[in-house]
Amino acid sequence: MDARQTVSTEHHFLHSPQRIRTLLALFGAPGAWVMQMALTPPIAAYACYPHQFPLPVPLWPGLTAILATIGFVCLAGALFSGYIALASWRSLARYSKDASNKQLPFQKDEGQARFLTMLGMMSSFVFIVAILFNTFAVLSIRSCSAWI
Amino acid sequence: MAATDAPQYRIDPPLERIPEMGRIPAGSAIEARLEKIWETAPGWRGWLSTVDHKTIGVRYLVTAFLFLVIGGIEALFLRIQLAGPDMAFLTPEQYNQLFTMHGVTMIFLYALPVLSGFSNYLWPLLLGSRDMAFPRLNALSYWIFLFAGLFMYISFPLGQAPNAGWFNYVPFSGPIYNTGPNIDVFALGMVLLGISTTVGSINFVVTLFRMRAPGMTINRVPILVWGTLTASVANLFAIPAVSLAFFLLWLDRQIGAHFFDVANNGQPLLWQHLFWIFGHPWVYVVVLPAMGIVSDALPTFCRRPLVGYTAVALATMATMLLGFGVWVHHMFATGLPTVALSIFGAASMVISIPSAVAVFAWIATIWLGKPVFKTPFLFFAGFVALFIIGGMSGVMTAAVPLDWQLNETYFIVAHLHYVLLGINVFPVVGAIYYWFPKFTGRMMSEKLGKWSFWTMFIGFNAGFFPMHIAGLLGMPRRIYTYPSRMGWDEVNLITTVGSFIFAVGVLIFLVNVVLSVKRGARAGANPWDAPTLEWAVSSPPPAYNFATIPTIASRHPLWEGRIEGEEEHSRTKLEEGYLLMRGRETLGTSPIDAKPVVILKMPEDSYTPFLVGLFVSLLFVGLLLHSWTFTALMAALSCAALSSWMWPRRKLGQRTTRHGPASAGRGGEGP
Ligand code: HEM
Ligand SMILES: [Cu+2]
Numbered sequence: 001m002d003a004r005q006t007v008s009t010e011h012h013f014l015h016s017p018q019r020i021r022t023l024l025a026l027f028g029a030p031g032a033w034v035m036q037m038a039l040t041p042p043i044a045a046y047a048c049y050p051h052q053f054p055l056p057v058p059l060w061p062g063l064t065a066i067l068a069t070i071g072f073v074c075l076a077g078a079l080f081s082g083y084i085a086l087a088s089w090r091s092l093a094r095y096s097k098d099a100s101n102k103q104l105p106f107q108k109d110e111g112q113a114r115f116l117t118m119l120g121m122m123s124s125f126v127f128i129v130a131i132l133f134n135t136f137a138v139l140s141i142r143s144c145s146a147w148i
Numbered sequence: 149m150a151a152t153d154a155p156q157y158r159i160d161p162p163l164e165r166i167p168e169m170g171r172i173p174a175g176s177a178i179e180a181r182l183e184k185i186w187e188t189a190p191g192w193r194g195w196l197s198t199v200d201h202k203t204i205g206v207r208y209l210v211t212a213f214l215f216l217v218i219g220g221i222e223a224l225f226l227r228i229q230l231a232g233p234d235m236a237f238l239t240p241e242q243y244n245q246l247f248t249m250h251g252v253t254m255i256f257l258y259a260l261p262v263l264s265g266f267s268n269y270l271w272p273l274l275l276g277s278r279d280m281a282f283p284r285l286n287a288l289s290y291w292i293f294l295f296a297g298l299f300m301y302i303s304f305p306l307g308q309a310p311n312a313g314w315f316n317y318v319p320f321s322g323p324i325y326n327t328g329p330n331i332d333v334f335a336l337g338m339v340l341l342g343i344s345t346t347v348g349s350i351n352f353v354v355t356l357f358r359m360r361a362p363g364m365t366i367n368r369v370p371i372l373v374w375g376t377l378t379a380s381v382a383n384l385f386a387i388p389a390v391s392l393a394f395f396l397l398w399l400d401r402q403i404g405a406h407f408f409d410v411a412n413n414g415q416p417l418l419w420q421h422l423f424w425i426f427g428h429p430w431v432y433v434v435v436l437p438a439m440g441i442v443s444d445a446l447p448t449f450c451r452r453p454l455v456g457y458t459a460v461a462l463a464t465m466a467t468m469l470l471g472f473g474v475w476v477h478h479m480f481a482t483g484l485p486t487v488a489l490s491i492f493g494a495a496s497m498v499i500s501i502p503s504a505v506a507v508f509a510w511i512a513t514i515w516l517g518k519p520v521f522k523t524p525f526l527f528f529a530g531f532v533a534l535f536i537i538g539g540m541s542g543v544m545t546a547a548v549p550l551d552w553q554l555n556e557t558y559f560i561v562a563h564l565h566y567v568l569l570g571i572n573v574f575p576v577v578g579a580i581y582y583w584f585p586k587f588t589g590r591m592m593s594e595k596l597g598k599w600s601f602w603t604m605f606i607g608f609n610a611g612f613f614p615m616h617i618a619g620l621l622g623m624p625r626r627i628y629t630y631p632s633r634m635g636w637d638e639v640n641l642i643t644t645v646g647s648f649i650f651a652v653g654v655l656i657f658l659v660n661v662v663l664s665v666k667r668g669a670r671a672g673a674n675p676w677d678a679p680t681l682e683w684a685v686s687s688p689p690p691a692y693n694f695a696t697i698p699t700i701a702s703r704h705p706l707w708e709g710r711i712e713g714e715e716e717h718s719r720t721k722l723e724e725g726y727l728l729m730r731g732r733e734t735l736g737t738s739p740i741d742a743k744p745v746v747i748l749k750m751p752e753d754s755y756t757p758f759l760v761g762l763f764v765s766l767l768f769v770g771l772l773l774h775s776w777t778f779t780a781l782m783a784a785l786s787c788a789a790l791s792s793w794m795w796p797r798r799k800l801g802q803r804t805t806r807h808g809p810a811s812a813g814r815g816g817e818g819p
Binding site: 030033034037040041044045047048049054067109110111112114115116118119122123126127129130133134136137138140141142143144 | 363365366367368458459461462465466469470473476483484485486487488490491492493494495497498501502701740741
């Protein structure tokens with residue numbers, strides 16, 4: 001049969017709005033974790049060691065609150081991406097159950113959508129845990145150095 | 149429409165003709181023509197000019213193993229010196245240079261290059277392509293690696309080798325405390341090696357997204373490929389930090405800059421940050437591809453596909469990304485704010501999640517499979533065991549208070565050898581046993597193989613486990629001797645004996661290699677009955693790899709139809725495929741779903757990569773010797789060689805005709 005038709009249906013998945021959701025599910029939580037890692041240690045370092053000498057207490061009294069807020073915002077972002085991943089997974093499962101959809105894009109893409117969505121769920125899980133760990137790490141200690 | 153129809157994709161018309169589908173019977177005239185197109189000139193000319201990924205891969209492997217042997221001999225010298233208290237086999241300065249060169253050699257000249265060797269050899273075969281995306285860049289990467297390795301050993305015979313440890317901390321490595329050429333050799337050598345690693349990494353990344361056979365969608369990529377891809381992407385972010393660090397240090401030492409000089413408001417901690425921002429990702433760079441090797445090869449011996457492919461792929465990538473957020477665990481004792489310590493400690497612990505996922509996937513694969521106890525399987529199973537031990541001591545040091553106790557003791561030396569030998573050397577040796585038939589067309593001896601495994605495994609544990617105890621007894625690392633009253637005599641003697649047993653194991657392995665190259669039993673295309681694509685071609689593979697470009701329909705193309713519960717509708721096509729033989733050609737496909745999009749014109753063999761590598765390396769020699777005219781001359785020659793390399797060629801479709809875009813398609817190599 002017409003080969004071109006095959007090409008166009010098979011390309012369908014990657015050109016659909018699903019694509020944005022997949023990208024978000026894949027990279028949302030890791031991105032949030034990177035944000036937290038990029039903000040928290042430098043802010044803490046500056047607050048505790050602004051010039052030549054370390055301080056016994058942070059420059060700003062609300063340091064822990066600031067860092068915790070960053071943690072919660074990042075956590076919210078990661079949870080959202082996890083939610084998107086889960087939702088995509090569910091809709092995919094619904095699709096494949098429906099036998100009449102055999103010829104639809106999700107069937108035709110040879111498992112790519114399943115794979116990417118699964119990756120998204122797993123990466124969201126790992127990085128949600130990572131953000132939680134970081135946030136606990138911030139909350140569980142005094143901010144500035146134990147060295148002086 | 150039946151899915152079994154030969155898939156015929158539309159290749160972008162302005163770029164190329166639509167290639168025909170067909171078969172090329174073995175021994176036919178067409179096959180001979182293909183052979184002719186891809187063959188390398190005989191003799192030294194071919195030797196210096198070849199860009200064949202298989203040749204380059206083998207070179208990487210051989211060179212890296214030579215460095216492993218050199219680094220190993222250095223280690224044995226160290227162990228002789230430490231065998232008993234108050235020994236005077238080595239002077240303190242000799243000890244410093246030897247442990248530094250041992251670390252540098254193992255980490256930089258063995259551990260990654262050996263994996264690059266496997267990846268270079270195997271990637272195009274695993275992916276169903278005819279070469280890497282940039283074959284000449286590949287050759288350049290090898291030559292610079294070789295020259296950088298030689299460069300770092302330049303001062304060794306003069307007794308002036310690098311002597312400040314592999315992480316080369318300032319101020320000891322700065323101009324005040326280290327006046328000889330020792331550190332300059334290391335600094336310049338590392339910048340040079342960085343070029344090799346960078347171009348090599350770019351090549352892997354582009355190859356993955358461009359060179360997969362049609363049908364090898366993103367969910368069918370072998371795990372070794374995921375591992376090397378992840379490592380390569382990481383290199384592109386990590387290498388600039390270390391190259392910068394060493395360049396700044398060189399400026400401090402040679403032109404009086406003060407980046408790390410406290411007396412002039414420099415920052416010694418800047419060195420540590422720049423080094424470890426690179427250094428920790430690097431330790432994953434040297435293990436993830438090795439873990440990929442196990443994930444791909446272990447299933448062959450378990451007679452079932454890997455359990456949890458998706459989870460292992462994700463674990464690989466997640467480990468690497470997390471690995472960029474843990475470098476401060478090497479700096480717990482430097483006085484950073486407590487928030488930084490606790491955050492980096494927490495992130496270091498999170499890494500154990502993806503690592504555990506991978507470990508459980510391997511264990512499940514063994515558990516649910518029907519293991520065949522061949523030598524490679526033993527090495528892979530041994531790897532899992534050592535990984536668990538090394539992982540445990542790793543999590544322990546991620547705890548800040550415990551690390552304050554363990555830092556700079558032999559506990560760390562034990563940990564780093566468990567992870568580096570466990571996760572790199574054991575899989576690598578197993579992988580040689582596994583792919584040796586593919587490389588050479590001959591099997592390695594099973595009998596010697598089993599001997600080599602058990603000697604290595606027992607020797608390793610006897611040698612390195614007691615180091616944990618030495619560390620707990622308070623023995624610092626990097627000491628050249630110790631008095632008897634410390635109570636470290638027995639553990640050190642056991643360690644030395646174990647090290648020598650391990651070395652004997654490596655020797656048995658090398659003897660096995662040498663004997664089997666000549667006299668091993670002949671191997672067919674697929675002696676292990678393995679599932680992946682490299683086993684579809686003859687052993688050793690022909691220069692063009694695949695006579696026709698295959699079409700892939702699953703993750704284990706050679707096991708299709710055997711696995712229960714598998715969808716049956718689509719089959720991988722190995723015999724019939726795109727015929728590409730107007731010059732060196734291969735197929736370029738789309739990044740995610742691997743649809744054919746372009747016919748890539750691959751470059752001919754060329755001397756230019758060798759020459760560029762040579763001149764650039766000599767340029768660094770000029771810098772080392774402060775011979776500025778020579779340096780300038782080499783810079784000019786490098787540019788000339790580069791221009792000749794890059795000169796647009798009609799054959800590669802890089803010179804457009806008056807009638808619009810290139811008549812012959814688009815080049816594989818840059819303009
Ligand atoms: C026969 C095998 C080996 C033996 C007997 C051995 C032994 C040693 C010894 C005695 C030290 C010095 C400890 C000190 O004084 O602080 C050392 C350091 C080290 N080894 Fe090994 N080693 C072996 C293989 C390897 C391998 C295969 C690797 C990496 C792939 C490796 C990586 C390192 C590193 C990175 C250091 C630290 C160097 C430094 O402190 O700067 N070793 N090893
Ligand atoms: Cu580390």
